Amino acid sequence: PGAEKTTDYWNEGARRRLESALALQPVTHRAKNIILFMGDGMGLPTVSAARIYQGQLAGGSGEDNVLAMETFPHVALAKTYSIDRQVPDSAGTGTAYLCGVKTNAKTLGLSGAAVYGKCHTAFGNEVDSILHRARLAGKSVGIVTTTRVQHASPGASYAHSVSRSWYADANMPKEALRDGCKDIAYQLVHNTDINVILGGGRMYMTPKETPDPEYPDDPAQSGIRKDGLDLISEWLSSKEVPGLAQRGAVPGHHRAGTSYKHLVCPCWQSAQYVWDKKGLDAVDDDSVSHLMGLFEPKDMKYELNRNTSTDPSIVDMTEKAIRILRKNPNGFFLFVEVDRLAHAGGRIDHGHHSGRAKQALMETIMLDQAVARAGKLTDPLDTLTVVTADHSHVFSFGGNTLRGNSIFGLAPKKAKDKRAYTSILYGNGPGYSVRDGGRPAASLPAAEDKDYRQQAAVPLDSETHGGEDVAVLAQGPMAHLFHGVQEQHYIAHVLAYAACLEPYAAEPGCRAPRRASHGPRCSSQPLLALLALCLASYLAGG
Numbered sequence: 001p002g003a004e005k006t007t008d009y010w011n012e013g014a015r016r017r018l019e020s021a022l023a024l025q026p027v028t029h030r031a032k033n034i035i036l037f038m039g040d041g042m043g044l045p046t047v048s049a050a051r052i053y054q055g056q057l058a059g060g061s062g063e064d065n066v067l068a069m070e071t072f073p074h075v076a077l078a079k080t081y082s083i084d085r086q087v088p089d090s091a092g093t094g095t096a097y098l099c100g101v102k103t104n105a106k107t108l109g110l111s112g113a114a115v116y117g118k119c120h121t122a123f124g125n126e127v128d129s130i131l132h133r134a135r136l137a138g139k140s141v142g143i144v145t146t147t148r149v150q151h152a153s154p155g156a157s158y159a160h161s162v163s164r165s166w167y168a169d170a171n172m173p174k175e176a177l178r179d180g181c182k183d184i185a186y187q188l189v190h191n192t193d194i195n196v197i198l199g200g201g202r203m204y205m206t207p208k209e210t211p212d213p214e215y216p217d218d219p220a221q222s223g224i225r226k227d228g229l230d231l232i233s234e235w236l237s238s239k240e241v242p243g244l245a246q247r248g249a250v251p252g253h254h255r256a257g258t259s260y261k262h263l264v265c266p267c268w269q270s271a272q273y274v275w276d277k278k279g280l281d282a283v284d285d286d287s288v289s290h291l292m293g294l295f296e297p298k299d300m301k302y303e304l305n306r307n308t309s310t311d312p313s314i315v316d317m318t319e320k321a322i323r324i325l326r327k328n329p330n331g332f333f334l335f336v337e338v339d340r341l342a343h344a345g346g347r348i349d350h351g352h353h354s355g356r357a358k359q360a361l362m363e364t365i366m367l368d369q370a371v372a373r374a375g376k377l378t379d380p381l382d383t384l385t386v387v388t389a390d391h392s393h394v395f396s397f398g399g400n401t402l403r404g405n406s407i408f409g410l411a412p413k414k415a416k417d418k419r420a421y422t423s424i425l426y427g428n429g430p431g432y433s434v435r436d437g438g439r440p441a442a443s444l445p446a447a448e449d450k451d452y453r454q455q456a457a458v459p460l461d462s463e464t465h466g467g468e469d470v471a472v473l474a475q476g477p478m479a480h481l482f483h484g485v486q487e488q489h490y491i492a493h494v495l496a497y498a499a500c501l502e503p504y505a506a507e508p509g510c511r512a513p514r515r516a517s518h519g520p521r522c523s524s525q526p527l528l529a530l531l532a533l534c535l536a537s538y539l540a541g542g
Contacts, residue, residue: 003149024073026480029312030509031384031498032331034134035159035374036068036320036491038097039367040090040153040339041352041360042468049357049424050364052407057365061404068372069387069473076482077469078491080391083112083252088468090339091164093390093488094156098335099127100492108152108184109160119181122162123206130492131157132192133501134333139323140289141332142196144317146363147299147339149199153390157335158194159187168204170224185225189235195289196324196334198317200296205231212297213275214310221297232273232292239271239290277312285323293317299339302351302359304450314338318370322377331382332498336374338367353454355431357424358408359467360395361451384476384498388491392466394427408448415439422447424454429463431456 003009039046047067055065082092085105085158092105099109106116109129115121135141140286143154152164161184166172169183176429182190188197202212206223215221258470271290274280280293283312295311303313312320318336325332344363351360378385399411410420431453434442439455446452456463472491474482478498482491494500500510 011444016337025411027381027476027477028480029341030500031382031477033139033326033333033378033383034130034382034495034499035334035336035385036097036130036495037367037371037374037377037385037387038153038335039339039364039389040147040336040337041391041393042364042367042389043468043470045396046352046364046389046393047471049395049397049407050233050361050368051386053361054365054368056404056407061405063403067368069368072385072387072473072475074474074479074482076472076474077473077485078388078488079469079485080467080488087465088391089164089465090152090390093151095127095392096487096489097388097491098129098131098156100130100496101125101127102487102488102489106164107162107335108155108164109158110162114162116400117163117181119162119176120239122160122181124158128502129157129334130495130501131194131335133496134499135192137501138328138330139332139504140195140328140330141192142321142325142334143194143199144196144314144321144334144335145199145337145339146314147199147337147395148201148204148296149197149294150188150201150204151299151339153337153339154199154335155184155188158192159184160191161176163188167201168225170208170226171204171495185231186229189231189238190456195332196291196321198280198291198293198295198299200294200300202232202294203297205294215297231508232294235292236271236273239269272278276310277308277316278310278315278321280312282325283320285320286327289322289327291320291324293320302450303362311338314366315373319373319377322374326378333495333499336367336370338363338370351424352395353354355426355429355456355463357395357454358448358450358452360393361407379533380476382477384470384474384478384495386474386479386482386491388472389470392470394429394464394466395424396427397424399423406448408452410442410444410447412512422454426454426456426463427466428458428460429453429456430459430461431463433461 048396051065051067052062054067055062070512073437080088080093083102083104084089086090089105091108092103095101095103095109099112103110103112105118107114109127110122111125111127114125131141143149145154150167155164166183168185172183202220207225207228208223210223212221238513269289270287272283274283275295283291292325301311306313321334325334351363374385409423411423413423417438419439420443422442451473472482478494481494497504
């Protein structure tokens with residue numbers, strides 16, 4: 001602290017940063033791998049507050065802390081509006097940064113010609129995501145989220161739906177089903193061959209009244225599908241070794257009467273389904289080509305509420321996904337979302353929507369830890385890593401607080417009503433309260449509680465999104481293309497250009513584009529020997 005009072009401290013620090021900037025050279029070759037981290041609702045005030053919180057958790061004052069994402073050398077701002085909204089939702093923004101076109105709010109994977117809730121307007125207006133294009137190019141692909149895997153942000157990577165709320169057929173109107181539209185969970189299994197799917201959302205995958213494996217005595221957590229489909233079983237069946245009888249049980253699979261055995265054999269797919277941390281930890285990264293892990297009936301729990309023995313963290317899921325996906329010599333695309341920053345989207349988003357800032361900021365810190373872990377598992381010379389947000393929130397912190405003040409603490413002076421208030425406040429939301437004709441005074445230690453709701457200026461059941469620009473931070477091949485102030489859909493185009501995906505597959509520096517089958521590529525030369533080896537392995541295990 002004493003050093004900060006000298007001019008040398010600031011001048012020398014600035015000189016080091018200047019020298020680093022002068023030495024910075026863009027990585028101009030194409031990217032083998034792409035990782036897109038998305039903090040749902042992670043606006044700039046949230047990033048700044050999370051930086052301070054993380055620093056204070058480490059014992060510092062917090063303000064001079066540096067998040068892992070903040071070490072990325074290239075930064076841009078993205079405009080988040082959608083075609084019909086000044087302040088957007090996560091479906092319209094997801095379509096922008098994943099599919100490369102802006103669209104209308106509440107619609108997924110469709111152009112602006114599609115009309116929310118009108119099934120027939122979806123047909124012919126579908127747009128393909130970066131994930132889908134990466135799979136067609138022969139890369140392995142995955143989605144990791146702390147919300148349900150059918151939610152708006154991950155849904156934009158594989159689904160085409162005029163309603164972000166059509167999680168299962170039970171959530172759809174009869175006329176939409178009659179007109180041929182499919183629910184988002186169905187599309188998860190049938191639209192794109194996704195190698196890794198990790199998050200929540202079990203109830204949308206199984207028939208009505210199917211007991212949940214974790215909460216078998218709670219009917220509210222049971223499956224809700226009316227069409228009788230078990231999409232988990234369908235997904236597993238689609239990855240089976242062709243021509244070989246199946247027996248045994250897939251670890252973690254809960255459907256009575258359904259059993260599978262996936263042989264660990266060169267050139268064949270091996271798929272596995274798990275529903276808790278124990279099952280995830282037991283997955284052999286080297287022998288699995290496809291992994292589905294659904295860890296809650298709906299959204300996963302906040303990090304501060306998570307049972308660390310039964311529920312994986314976003315860091316756990318990100319690491320598992322990368323270890324499986326990076327085996328592909330053609331590279332991979334991975335989408336990672338933390339949606340607890342607010343309440344209706346990821347968990348960052350969920351925390352803000354409910355007016356619980358501590359939940360939201362811890363989710364942001366966990367996203368940053370996932371970014372750091374990914375950095376240790378990949379090489380910035382061949383992996384383009386991007387961190388951004390879909391939108392912001394009406395969240396702020398101020399009040400002339402002193403250096404080192406707890407980010408959840410009180411402003412040093414009382415307000416005009418002679419009552420204390422917290423530094424963190426919301427523009428609207430459920431934190432609005434009136435008692436005895438006025439605003440209740442904030443107090444410690446109550447304001448430090450993980451479920452404390454910061455005060456809001458306008459009463460709403462759920463706090464709203466914010467409309468300001470969001471940051472885009474990047475490192476790796478072609479990261480320098482993220483610069484200035486851009487439209488949000490520009491993100492998808494940089495990702496496609498960097499990885500030689502359509503419509504940029506024929507650009508200079510790209511090899512001839514290759515389309516992938518839905519299975520691993522194998523040489524035909526050793527096919528008979530490999531078949532014999534697999535059959536011998538299967539018979540020996542019987």
